[in-house]
Amino acid sequence: MKQQAAVFSNSASGVGGNANASGVGSAGGAGGNANAGGASGASGVGGNAGNAVLAIEAQGLKKAFKDNQAVDGIDLKVTQGGIYGILGPNGAGKTTTINILATLMRPDAGTAQVFGYDVVREAQQVRQLIGLTGQFASVDENLTATENLVIFGRLLGLSRAAAKSKAAALLEEFALSEAARRPLSNFSGGMRRRLDLAASLIAQPPLIFLDEPTTGLDPRTRNQMWETIRRLVREGSTILLTTQYLDEADQLADRIALIDHGRVVAEDTPSNLKASIGAKTLDEVFLALTGNAIDPLCPLDPVNPFEQAA
Amino acid sequence: MTTMTPIATRPVISKHIGLGTTLRNTLTMAYRALLKIKHTPDQLVDVMLQPILFTLMFAFIFGGAIAGSMGDYLPTLIPGILAQTVIMASVTTGVSMREDMEKGVFNRFKSLPIARIAPLAGALITDFVRYAIAISLTFLMGFILGYFPAAGALWILGAGLLAMLTAWCMSWIFAWLGLIMRTAQSVSGLSMMILMPLTFLSNAFVPVDTLPWFLQGFVGVNPVSHLVAAMREMLNFGIIGADFWWTLVGLAAIVAIFAPLTLRAYKRTA
Numbered sequence: 108m109k110q111q112a113a114v115f116s117n118s119a120s121g122v123g124g125n126a127n128a129s130g131v132g133s134a135g136g137a138g139g140n141a142n143a144g145g146a147s148g149a150s151g152v153g154g155n156a157g158n159a160v161l162a163i164e165a166q167g168l169k170k171a172f173k174d175n176q177a178v179d180g181i182d183l184k185v186t187q188g189g190i191y192g193i194l195g196p197n198g199a200g201k202t203t204t205i206n207i208l209a210t211l212m213r214p215d216a217g218t219a220q221v222f223g224y225d226v227v228r229e230a231q232q233v234r235q236l237i238g239l240t241g242q243f244a245s246v247d248e249n250l251t252a253t254e255n256l257v258i259f260g261r262l263l264g265l266s267r268a269a270a271k272s273k274a275a276a277l278l279e280e281f282a283l284s285e286a287a288r289r290p291l292s293n294f295s296g297g298m299r300r301r302l303d304l305a306a307s308l309i310a311q312p313p314l315i316f317l318d319e320p321t322t323g324l325d326p327r328t329r330n331q332m333w334e335t336i337r338r339l340v341r342e343g344s345t346i347l348l349t350t351q352y353l354d355e356a357d358q359l360a361d362r363i364a365l366i367d368h369g370r371v372v373a374e375d376t377p378s379n380l381k382a383s384i385g386a387k388t389l390d391e392v393f394l395a396l397t398g399n400a401i402d403p404l405c406p407l408d409p410v411n412p413f414e415q416a417a
Numbered sequence: 418m419t420t421m422t423p424i425a426t427r428p429v430i431s432k433h434i435g436l437g438t439t440l441r442n443t444l445t446m447a448y449r450a451l452l453k454i455k456h457t458p459d460q461l462v463d464v465m466l467q468p469i470l471f472t473l474m475f476a477f478i479f480g481g482a483i484a485g486s487m488g489d490y491l492p493t494l495i496p497g498i499l500a501q502t503v504i505m506a507s508v509t510t511g512v513s514m515r516e517d518m519e520k521g522v523f524n525r526f527k528s529l530p531i532a533r534i535a536p537l538a539g540a541l542i543t544d545f546v547r548y549a550i551a552i553s554l555t556f557l558m559g560f561i562l563g564y565f566p567a568a569g570a571l572w573i574l575g576a577g578l579l580a581m582l583t584a585w586c587m588s589w590i591f592a593w594l595g596l597i598m599r600t601a602q603s604v605s606g607l608s609m610m611i612l613m614p615l616t617f618l619s620n621a622f623v624p625v626d627t628l629p630w631f632l633q634g635f636v637g638v639n640p641v642s643h644l645v646a647a648m649r650e651m652l653n654f655g656i657i658g659a660d661f662w663w664t665l666v667g668l669a670a671i672v673a674i675f676a677p678l679t680l681r682a683y684k685r686t687a
Binding site: 222231235241245248258261306313 | 526
């Protein structure tokens with residue numbers, strides 16, 4: 108966790124207090140100790156009550172593009188640790204919600220906090236606590252994998268040497284070492300996604316946004332991605348993940364918000380959601396709540412094609 | 418990796434980004450732009466081909482007609498080509514800015530705790546490399562054709578610096594256009610439409626007294642004319658005249674107008 112400490116103290120030039128990985132200042136009079144005995148992060152949900160600040164809290168978020176109300180009053184409460192899934196069809200407002208929470212967009216109405224920091228007024232602090240992997244590869248096409256990671260590392264305040272070794276370590280971890288010196292134009296979709304995720308992890312942020320991390324990936328690559336995501340959670344990160352794949356939400360998420368037309372239509376653990384409707388699959392839940400199938404136009408779900416039939 | 422413990426209260430983080438961090442972020446972004454040039458050197462083609470082609474074409478085609486011989490035309494022509502080259506090169510800032518923003522990587526920059534201005538400032542710095550290449554090539558073409566500025570090496574350096582400064586100041590205009598226009602293509606299209614008449618309706622290539630009176634009026638106030646005249650005085654006679662100061666005044670005015678506009682547009686989008 109040294110890297111994160113380095114990032115924090117470097118980029119927040121002048122504030123020395125916060126070199127602690129958990130972000131709970133041992134200096135600066137922040138006082139309270141992390142509830143170390145609490146959630147290990149593996150199970151995440153429920154285990155993490157008590158005095159921990161919420162990873163994400165959003166109230167009444169709204170955002171419109173011209174006459175399209177993309178987000179229409181979304182409330183979210185995401186506790187630390189674990190994976191929180193936002194599941195909904197294309198155009199339900201998933202990406203817009205993430206963009207607001209990741210400080211890329213200002214909401215028209217409503218407020219949101221990340222670890223207690225307001226995403227509009229305190230965007231600069233929020234940015235030090237998050238990593239974002241967008242739906243579209245947010246890496247530089249013209250550069251090599253290593254160069255991409257080194258540049259992000261340098262921007263986050265690492266020294267040249269630290270940025271290089273961090274880049275090498277991440278490439279190794281994501282099985283990209285062999286392609287490290289190749290320009291991205293030769294990368295496959297899966298490799299790009301992995302690099303994209305690796306770039307979000309340089310600062311080891313406590314909260315990671317993954318916007319449809321496996322859309323368009325083949326089943327094998329998708330499984331690898333799932334493994335990576337689970338490992339991040341085991342290491343204590345909180346993950347907010349959007350997906351239009353039912354099985355992905357079902358397999359990964361500890362809690363799920365079902366959203367449709369910019370609103371949360373239901374929010375609970377996957378098993379509770381199913382139990383409440385008496386349904387076998389999340390799609391049945393969604394169908395019962397909204398009258399629509401989540402993914403009617405995508406029968407090619409590679410992992411569990413049968414779910415789509417519902 | 419070790420395991421993170423949950424965060425009990427909101428962590429203590431500074432909101433402020435200091436000057437040192439801003440500078441470091443800017444240099445990193447400049448480094449990134451340099452790497453891009455290294456990997457796709459073809460983006461330098463416009464900067465490199467233009468001085469070569471235009472110098473050759475104008476010298477051989479118009480040299481005899483305008484000045485009696487090619488050799489006599491070069492002292493007039495090379496400063497004109499210099500001005501045209503750096504002004505055209507300054508367009509690239511806006512175009513590449515727009516291209517960058519259309520890509521996903523810009524979203525990541527926006528989500529990082531870095532100085533907001535760094536991507537823009539970095540691009541503006543790297544462009545100096547472009548300008549230096551373009552200016553050196555123009556002088557080199559002059560040497561090859563037999564033009565050795567009478568004022569000597571120091572004045573060549575001085576005129577080169579003035580050209581570079583001009584390009585940098587002009588690049589604010591195109592950075593602004595790059596920010597407010599929708600596509601990279603429309604930026605380069607519009608820029609060409611402004612710049613072609615501006616460079617040709619000047620004293621850059623032809624003696625002004627051959628022009629009809631209504632064009633002479635325009636050429637007289639065209640800032641490009643002042644730049645060209647200033648560089649001719651520097652290179653051929655080793656003097657700094659009124660045109661030099663008028664050029665500086667014009668450049669200062671451009672920066673005074675377009676830097677705030679650019680920064681405002683940039684803040685809104687980035």
